[in-house]
Amino acid sequence: MKIDRHRFSVFDLFLQIRQKISMQKNGSGENPTYLSNSLSRWILVLIFIGAGIALGLLANRLPDRVPDDAPATAFSAQRAMRDVHAIAARPHPTGSPEIEETRRYLMARMTALGLDPQMRTQDAVSARRYTKEIAPAGRMRNIVGVYRGTAPALPAILVMAHYDTAPLSPGAGDDTSGVAAALEIARALRAAGPLRRSVVFLFTDGEEAGLIGASAFFAADPLRHGIGLVLNLEARGDSGKALMFQTSTGNARLIDTYSRTIKSPAADSLMATIYKRMPNDTDLTVALDKGLAGMNFAFVGHQVAYHTALSTPDRLNVASLQHMGDQLLPLVRSFGEADSLDQQNDDSIFTDLFGLFLIVYPPWVGWLLAFIAAGATFSMTGIALVRRRIGWRNMLAGAGGLLAILLGIATLLMLAIRLAALIVRDVSSPYALIGQFDWLLPATLLLGLGTGALLLGTAVRGQPKPVALFLLVAGLAAALLGTFSAIPLALAIVAALLLWAAMGRPQPLAGWFAGAMTLIALLALVMQILLPNGAHMLVWPLLLLAAPLALLLFAPERAARPVGLAILTLPALLIAGLTARSGYDFFLMMGASLPAVATPFLLLTLLALAPLLWSLRRLQTVGMIICALGLGLFIAAAIFARTPTADNPDMVEAFYIADLDKGRGDWVSAKLDRAGWVHRALTQDGGTAKKGSIAPISKEDHWIAPAKTATFNRPQLLLTAGGAGNAYRLTLQAANRNGGRFMRLYLKPSVELRNIRIMDQVAPGTLKAGDWTPVTFHASGADTVRLTMDAAGKGRVEVQMIELVDQWPRGSKVIPLPPHSIAYRRSGNSLIMARTTLAW
Structure with missing residues (x-):
């Protein structure tokens, strides 16, 4: 039986065997079962992805709540x-x-x-x-x-x-x-x-x-x-x-x-290492x-x-x-x-296996596993190269192609989240997209796997030009959406170049897979050196994929047998489960605002599925359809985020600034809301809201509207200096006079101030010349707060004090919040400002 090595996949071999059997039975050369088997291959891939998701859900299951009449020694x-x-x-x-x-x-x-x-x-x-x-x-x-x-x-x-x-x-x-x-x-x-x-x-x-x-x-x-x-x-x-x-x-x-x-258990040393x-x-x-x-x-x-x-x-x-x-x-x-x-001196390497039990081993075992996994990969690919079962150009194509898939997925995910952020840009809630987690998670999964399938199909077909152009357009669009960012454009350019260099002609599965595995082995060793307690993220998949690699390199004719199929499919199932478990945790913490955090986990899943996906019919077409579905879900999530709900409300803010030394008041907010509540709050005294500065309170421009002058007591602010020559000691005494929850002091010296003490407690750092530096004291009540600072030589310092009170001025209008809106940040506060300046 002749096998086309450039178009060979495990299932191609399996189907050719089935076809030969069918021909012997039917007496014809037709293959009526090919289409159904192609469909069955797609179903098998979906089963594996679904099983991986199921294992991830298993890892995140929660216990039953223990009732309040449980034994007294139990936690309820x-x-x-x-x-x-x-x-x-x-x-x-x-x-x-x-x-x-x-x-x-x-x-x-x-x-x-x-x-x-x-x-x-x-x-x-x-x-x-x-x-x-x-x-x-x-x-x-x-x-x-x-x-x-x-x-x-x-x-x-x-x-x-x-x-x-x-x-x-x-x-x-x-x-x-x-x-x-x-x-x-x-x-x-x-x-x-x-x-x-x-x-x-x-x-x-x-x-x-x-x-x-x-x-x-x-x-x-x-x-x-x-x-x-x-x-x-x-x-x-x-x-x-x-x-x-x-x-x-x-x-x-x-x-x-x-x-x-x-x-x-619910723990992973990779997470602990990154959190540090x-x-x-x-x-x-x-x-x-x-x-x-x-x-x-x-x-x-x-x-x-x-x-x-x-x-x-x-x-x-x-x-x-x-x-x-x-x-x-x-x-x-x-x-x-x-x-x-x-x-002890050592840190353990650990992770829970789907929440069932914790796998723990010492660092030396981690190094041993890394060397075994990388060594086995290097040895097998080296032997295959010597025996000319694969070519080094195919290996380079595999390594470059896998890196192109990594960067391509990251590019598309950055495009999607920046597009979603643009859609909700005028929504006042900063959590608008975070509240759409249940949409963003499947959207990320679809877009990532779809991009991977599209690029993997490019390696099979060897026609990189249209896909490379697609990535460049996506990267440029992502860079231009909202505030310009060069990161997605740079990722797209590198991915397109890698596609052009590595996928210029069709690639055989064995050589491509060997090159991709070699790259993972190199990255695993680098990770073992830089993040030894997190390297199991790559080492374990590398170990699981060693047997499929050996099968593809040295015994491809056995791949269609039951044992061969098990060797290929079981590691894919386990890797899909492991990556779903770890990827979900990272996506839970960061993915709603940074979905690209899922990229490494998606890449490992795609690599494990590569022998099943290789030369699958209409792989690129299906990949494009899945990409479109994923991007569509991102857009849908952003559109839904624009409509406040009880679970994802609009977050509104309006606060009052009383500048007592200037005898003026202002209503202020960082952003207007579509329901108009912020505008009504800001214009309640007849003023017009305009963008302006509230420095040094914030560097960002805010919406500001003139307000009626409120009656507040001026906070106490006394600044003195003593000394001579190059040794001056400055003492600042401040006290709230309106029941404020905290005070914030902004200091701008003309010379650097050192040896800062707050209520006789040493504070780190210095006050740099020419910069406004805030100093906050919480829960001060009406007691005097004292700061001391040392200056080398003569100088001058400006001080602005803010006393924060958790209410608007007396006589302010009561403006009910719209449905599904909640107060956020400084909403409902009054910031009472006083100033002083001292030269010495």
């Missing part, structure tokens, strides 16, 4: 929800009157649980600096209680959550769910009796303001020296499984305990900076509720809270009885 989310309803009845940001009610509730609950709670009041500066701001500071009131163990001298377990919320959010998810879970853990521990180690429960203040409460605790609290392990509870949304997404370094013992203890390199922080960041061991847990589903008024107890997924407790309570008990909590 239904019981914890009582605390959620009590605490998250309304927003309670740091410095607000509402947070005082939360403190009283927590003190009473902890007392009833026998934790002997103490409230620690402390002026503190955050351990972290954000943007240009000198690290935020404030008067924090942490609440701490201890469930004493039988060996209290041993280092304790710290269970931590923050009880403050974002300004306009009830915070049922972030982080009332964490507080409620901690209280339910304390209740369950008390029901079971003491552990060896004490368990400290810390509810921090000022996390949303910049980790200020955690900074206060780990800097000066008397209990800090007795802590051996920190378990932090967080949320970024109000649904989804509770991910263990961050650990301290040297986590081998922590992961071993987690693996042995948790029945339904992201600009995100939680209270655990402060503990890790102090060298403590720790683990971080959060659920991140339905992010449209994150920091918004949608984060209510009724919307919180009780099963997500149950999953949080199902992990934390067993961990606290296990660590509470552990002989040692010391950190």
Whole structure:
């Protein structure tokens, strides 16, 4: 039987065998079953993709909620929800009157649980600096209680959550769910009796303001020296499984305990490794900076509720809270009885297998697997080259073609999201697209797989010109949509060049696949060097695809037999499941605004399916149709995002600025809404809204309308200087006079100011000459806040102070919100401004 090596695929061989059998039976040369078999191949591919999605869904299943009449020693989310309803009845940001009610509730609950709670009041500066701001500071009131163990001298377990919320959010998810879970853990521990180690429960203040409460605790609290392990509870949304997404370094013992203890794990060292390199922080960041061991847990589903008024107890997924407790309570008990909590030198490599159990191995095993996977790939392709079963040009085409597919998928996904963002550009809600997650996920899947199928068909057919032109047009369009971006255009140009160079003629499957696998092997080794705890993302698929590679290179005639087909299809099924599981987690965190994050996972799925897709009839046509469907879903999602709903409301903002020194007031908003509420709010005093600057409060232009002058008390602002020659000490004293939740001071010196202290607490950084630098102090009340700064030589400094009050001026109109609209950011605030200048 003659086989065309340039057009050969596994199923071509299988069909030729079937055809020969049919010819012997029918006595003719016709193949009446070819079309049906072509259809069956498409069905088989869809089955594999569907099975991968099913495995991904399996990994993200949530436990049944445990009822409130469950045994007292068990964690019950239904019981914890009582605390959620009590605490998250309304927003309670740091410095607000509402947070005082939360403190009283927590003190009473902890007392009833026998934790002997103490409230620690402390002026503190955050351990972290954000943007240009000198690290935020404030008067924090942490609440701490201890469930004493039988060996209290041993280092304790710290269970931590923050009880403050974002300004306009009830915070049922972030982080009332964490507080409620901690209280339910304390209740369950008390029901079971003491552990060896004490368990400290810390509810921090000022996390949303910049980790200020955690900074206060780990800097000066008397209990800090007795802590051996920190378990932090967080949320970024109000649904989804509770991910263990961050650990301290040297986590081998922590992961071993987690693996042995948790029945339904949700963790991946790739995610933990990437999170360390992201600009995100939680209270655990402060503990890790102090060298403590720790683990971080959060659920991140339905992010449209994150920091918004949608984060209510009724919307919180009780099963997500149950999953949080199902992990934390067993961990606290296990660590509470552990002989040692010391950190080790090594970080484990780990990932859960579809939520069923955790796969864990040490770094040396990771290196061994990487070398085995890459070595096997290099060896097989090298032998095949020597034996002339494949050509090196075909391998280069495979490597270049796979890279072209990667860049092509990224280009199309960037085009889609930038087009969607353009469609919703005039919508006031910044979460408009995030609320369309259920549309954007399948849209990304369709567009990514469709682009991959289109480009894979180009490798088979060897006609790159029209597809390369298509990518160039897509990249140019993506670059020009909205604000110009050169990134999608650059990706498209490189992808088009690779297509032109690598796919100029039809490619045989074996050589192309070998080249693609060689590229993955090289990338796996690079990833093993740069991100050793995340390299399993490439190493595992490489290992799974080793057998299909060997079959295609050395025994293609056996590929159509049952065992051969199993060798080809089972790895594809497993890889589709693994990539669906990992890709979903990353898409959940970033994909709604950056769908290209799914590109590597889509690429691995396509590579695993390549032997099944190769030379499939109408592959390019089907790819184009799927691309169109995916792009259409992106457009549909953006169109639906333009219409506010109860689950995806319009987010509106209007606030008042009272410039007392200039004797004027203004109504201000960052964006107008289509319902007209913002316009009515801004023009309520008869003014006309125009774009203008509110610097230094914000660098972006805002809509501003003149307002009636309001009666506010001028905040206290006193600036003095002492010294001579090259040594001057500046002292700034400021105080709120209108019950403000916080104050923000903007300083613009003519010379650099060093040695900044806020309420005698050292602040990092300096005040640069000629720049406005903000300094924020939260929960200041009416007490005087003092800053001291040193200057080398004479100079001058301008100061503008903002006192933020959570209400509009008296006499303002009550303007009801339109249906499906909620207040956001600074809406409902008054910013009271005072100025002073000093030369010395």
